[in-house]
Amino acid sequence: MLLLIPLIPFVGFLVNAGMGRRLSKAVSGSIAVAAMLASFGLSVAAFVQLIGHPPDSRAIVQQVFTWITSGAFEASFTLRVDPLSALMILIVTGIGSLIHIYSTAYMHDERDSEYARYFSYLNLFAAFMLVLVLGSNFLVMFVGWEGVGLCSYLLIGFWYEKKSASDAGKKAFIVNRIGDFGFILGVLLIYVRFGTVDFQQIASSISSIGAETSFGTLSLITLLLFVGATGKSAQIPLFVWLPDAMEGPTPVSALIHAATMVTAGVYMIGRNAVLFSHAPQTLQIVAVIGAATAFFAGTIGLVQNDIKRVLAYSTVSQLGYMFLAMGVGAFSAGIFHLYTHAFFKALLFLGSGAVIHALAGEQDLRRMGGLKDALPVTYWTFLIGALAIAGVPGLAGFFSKDEILYRTFANGHTLLWAVGLVTSLLTAIYMFRLVFMAFHGPRHVPDPAPAPSEPHAGGAPHHLHDAPRPMALVLVILAAGSIVVGYVGLPGVFSSTNRFDKFLAPSFAEAHDVVRNVRAESETAGARAAESSEQLELGLMGLSVLAAVSGIGIAMFFFYRNRELALRLAERFIGLYTVLARKYYVDEVYDAAVVQPIRIVADQGLWKVVDMRVIDGSVNGVAESVRGWSELLRRLQTGSVRAYAASLFLGVVAVIGYYLWK
Amino acid sequence: MPSLNDYLLLSAILFCIGTAGVFVRRNLITILLSIEIMLNAVNLTFVAFGRSLGGPDGQIIVFFVMTVAAAEAAVGLAIVIALFRHRESLNPDTFTALKW
Numbered sequence: 001m002l003l004l005i006p007l008i009p010f011v012g013f014l015v016n017a018g019m020g021r022r023l024s025k026a027v028s029g030s031i032a033v034a035a036m037l038a039s040f041g042l043s044v045a046a047f048v049q050l051i052g053h054p055p056d057s058r059a060i061v062q063q064v065f066t067w068i069t070s071g072a073f074e075a076s077f078t079l080r081v082d083p084l085s086a087l088m089i090l091i092v093t094g095i096g097s098l099i100h101i102y103s104t105a106y107m108h109d110e111r112d113s114e115y116a117r118y119f120s121y122l123n124l125f126a127a128f129m130l131v132l133v134l135g136s137n138f139l140v141m142f143v144g145w146e147g148v149g150l151c152s153y154l155l156i157g158f159w160y161e162k163k164s165a166s167d168a169g170k171k172a173f174i175v176n177r178i179g180d181f182g183f184i185l186g187v188l189l190i191y192v193r194f195g196t197v198d199f200q201q202i203a204s205s206i207s208s209i210g211a212e213t214s215f216g217t218l219s220l221i222t223l224l225l226f227v228g229a230t231g232k233s234a235q236i237p238l239f240v241w242l243p244d245a246m247e248g249p250t251p252v253s254a255l256i257h258a259a260t261m262v263t264a265g266v267y268m269i270g271r272n273a274v275l276f277s278h279a280p281q282t283l284q285i286v287a288v289i290g291a292a293t294a295f296f297a298g299t300i301g302l303v304q305n306d307i308k309r310v311l312a313y314s315t316v317s318q319l320g321y322m323f324l325a326m327g328v329g330a331f332s333a334g335i336f337h338l339y340t341h342a343f344f345k346a347l348l349f350l351g352s353g354a355v356i357h358a359l360a361g362e363q364d365l366r367r368m369g370g371l372k373d374a375l376p377v378t379y380w381t382f383l384i385g386a387l388a389i390a391g392v393p394g395l396a397g398f399f400s401k402d403e404i405l406y407r408t409f410a411n412g413h414t415l416l417w418a419v420g421l422v423t424s425l426l427t428a429i430y431m432f433r434l435v436f437m438a439f440h441g442p443r444h445v446p447d448p449a450p451a452p453s454e455p456h457a458g459g460a461p462h463h464l465h466d467a468p469r470p471m472a473l474v475l476v477i478l479a480a481g482s483i484v485v486g487y488v489g490l491p492g493v494f495s496s497t498n499r500f501d502k503f504l505a506p507s508f509a510e511a512h513d514v515v516r517n518v519r520a521e522s523e524t525a526g527a528r529a530a531e532s533s534e535q536l537e538l539g540l541m542g543l544s545v546l547a548a549v550s551g552i553g554i555a556m557f558f559f560y561r562n563r564e565l566a567l568r569l570a571e572r573f574i575g576l577y578t579v580l581a582r583k584y585y586v587d588e589v590y591d592a593a594v595v596q597p598i599r600i601v602a603d604q605g606l607w608k609v610v611d612m613r614v615i616d617g618s619v620n621g622v623a624e625s626v627r628g629w630s631e632l633l634r635r636l637q638t639g640s641v642r643a644y645a646a647s648l649f650l651g652v653v654a655v656i657g658y659y660l661w662k
Numbered sequence: 663m664p665s666l667n668d669y670l671l672l673s674a675i676l677f678c679i680g681t682a683g684v685f686v687r688r689n690l691i692t693i694l695l696s697i698e699i700m701l702n703a704v705n706l707t708f709v710a711f712g713r714s715l716g717g718p719d720g721q722i723i724v725f726f727v728m729t730v731a732a733a734e735a736a737v738g739l740a741i742v743i744a745l746f747r748h749r750e751s752l753n754p755d756t757f758t759a760l761k762w
Contacts, residue, residue, distance in 0.1 A: 639758030642685055649681065 001042065002062040002079040005089060006130035008039045012123035020116020028112075029104040032119035036100045036126060040093035047086045058083055058506050061136065068139070075197055080136035084335065084507040088133035088267055091342045092260050095478075096126045099255040102350055102474040105467075106251050106357060118158060118249070125151035129260050133267060138187045138197040141268070145183070145232065148261045149176045155256060156248040168244040175241040179231015186224030193217055203274040207510065211278045211518045222275060222282040226289075229265025234316050235323055236293045240587055242316055246308040250353030253308060258315045258349050259342040266322040266338050273331045273511030280518050287327025287408075291419040294320030296584070298426035302433070303570075303580040305365050307352045310434050314389065315345055317423060321404055324420060329515030330407030332504045336489045337404055339500075340396035343485050344388035347478035348431075351382035354467040354475065355438060365434065370443030375466045379439050381479040386435050388482040390428035391548040396486035398548075403491055406540050411519060417540075421547055428551020436559040491537065669710035676703035690742045690752045694735065701731045 012035030132144025157169025325334030683696025712720020
């Protein structure tokens with residue numbers, strides 16, 4: 001049964017890819033949506049079955065076939081559902097289904113063949129993502145890992161006729177390759193160290209050894225895996241591809257570049273929580289990188305003017321939170337944020353898609369404004385999403401973000417906690433800046449979109465319209481989700497048991513214990529043990545609520561009341577503003593530090609010296625030397641019979657002479 | 663009564679004459695004749711040794727050599743005639759079609 005979960009979307013991909021050209025939009029769209037819904041149904045069934053098991057043995061395993069047997073090494077194509085992967089398949093198929101439904105309306109202006117191509121990629125993505133989360137060993141996971149990267153590339157470059165889109169696709173793919181290289185090395189090192197690549201076996205063989213106190217093999221393994229995660233999940237230093245990935249269709253940004261694929265890195269760390277918890281050095285790095293990314297991306301998000309880019313940086317920032325949670329050892333809090341983030345970020349992206357759809361491809365916030373009344377459904381759902389991500393109490397984002405901040409503080413990382421708190425302030429500011437700029441204020445009548453950056457305007461005379469029915473339906477469902485999904489993980493203050501934690505306990509209990517022990521050991525003289533008390537939790541919660549509310553207030557002050565002031569402020573601090581608007585010049589630095597040197601080496605070194613001189617030279621040199629020697633040897637072939645006779649004679653004389661003289 | 667050495671000396675002289683003929687002359691027929699002289703020089707050596715050692719072996723080998731020489735002369739002359747018909751020349755230096 002587990003096999004069917006990824007298989008059905010894959011069949012959907014085959015159908016749409018094979019004969020999509022001959023199918024009408026209604027048919028190819030329905031096939032894709034039906035495949036996703038069927039997969040979602042099966043995931044729910046698997047989840048229900050899993051709940052039926054006693055908590056200690058909650059796992060369903062299906063060995064599909066033995067994949068590789070070579071000497072002592074054995075890897076089988078095995079799918080495994082445990083609480084963690086059950087949650088992931090529910091997110092992937094659930095959000096995935098909604099986004100498929102949304103796409104049927106959003107992509108409606110495409111040609112039939114393009115429409116089928118779009119849905120075939122989307123289904124293929126879902127299939128690979130499900131393989132990624134269901135795989136029970138690193139090799140199967142890697143198949144999904146690479147597959148989703150491929151689909152990401154295909155979908156970012158979906159409008160391949162636009163150069164910026166195809167460039168963005170390539171950038172995403174190449175940057176991901178860098179991360180994948182680290183991931184592969186990590187997996188190889190795991191095999192060398194443990195002799196297996198199976199998650200369960202690794203976890204059980206590692207439980208017997210204590211956590212590493214200095215930087216050793218485990219730290220190296222986990223660090224390499226984390227390099228892979230930074231590529232896939234857009235963390236410093238490999239986050240540069242994600243903002244550019246917004247060149248893809250907006251539902252793709254919602255599904256792949258916000259809700260699911262980019263969380264693969266977080267999931268991977270969660271899947272190997274036991275392994276990571278034994279390498280505190282790496283966890284420290286993960287936490288610092290996560291917090292730094294969260295803050296860094298948040299500041300960039302403050303000044304971007306492209307509606308999707310703001311959301312992209314927001315995604316990077318929220319992923320940073322998840323890594324921060326992973327790094328401080330609060331694995332289930334990180335996964336909790338992954339889960340709530342999937343809802344509200346998908347909602348925000350789809351809401352921005354509805355805005356873009358309504359404005360026939362306009363993405364620049366400065367040319368929006370006053371859309372509140374024209375797009376009521378979009379406005380209210382978007383507002384809910386913004387409140388959720390800002391961390392307003394009662395909505396999903398509040399519980400998960402607060403959980404992360406609390407755990408960070410409670411685990412003794414005060415500085416990282418402060419960074420996280422500031423970031424949550426930034427989050428509220430940039431989200432509400434977006435809301436106020438797009439939906440409030442004076443209405444800038446959009447130009448008839450001279451060069452729509454998303455070419456789906458279709459050419460029909462444009463009028464401002466709210467989301468069509470399928471899109472509106474999805475927005476409402478996701479908005480409802482953004483409100484309620486947080487309640488499964490109520491923090492300890494409000495309910496005796498955190499149901500979410502408890503559900504994931506089989507996956508994380510051991511890792512949490514290890515992290516706690518490591519901390520207990522390091523807490524000698526001087527190190528302050530933050531007691532997990534209710535007062536503390538409530539106090540921290542109050543602070544983060546304060547941050548969220550004041551963020552909204554600041555955004556309201558600058559972008560609702562005094563937009564002039566915001567502009568003047570930008571003028572005043574033009575240096576800082578430019579640095580932020582140019583994204584800290586990271587792209588430029590990478591270009592100068594990596595791309596150009598590689599170009600120069602490739603051009604001047606590899607092409608003009610290695611290829612043209614060494615390789616061509618050796619091939620041509622062989623030919624030349626054969627030619628030279630032949631030139632010399634052919635002179636023996638004089639054509640004169642008497643010369644041949646003479647050489648024959650001299651030869652005989654020489655041979656006989658040799659034997660006579662000997 | 664000439665001694666074995668005298669015969670061998672004569673045969674060596676004949677062989678050298680033949681060899682010189684092969685190298686120096688520019689007429690295929692003359693070259694063939696020179697080869698005959700060389701063969702006969704060898705024959706003389708065989709006979710001389712045969713007599714000196716008192717056995718029949720030397721004379722028997724000479725018969726073989728004469729037979730082969732006759733066959734060789736027949737084939738060689740046939741080739742010479744064919745070449746002559748082809749090129750109107752008996753100079754071996756003109757037959758260089760297989761060079762390089």
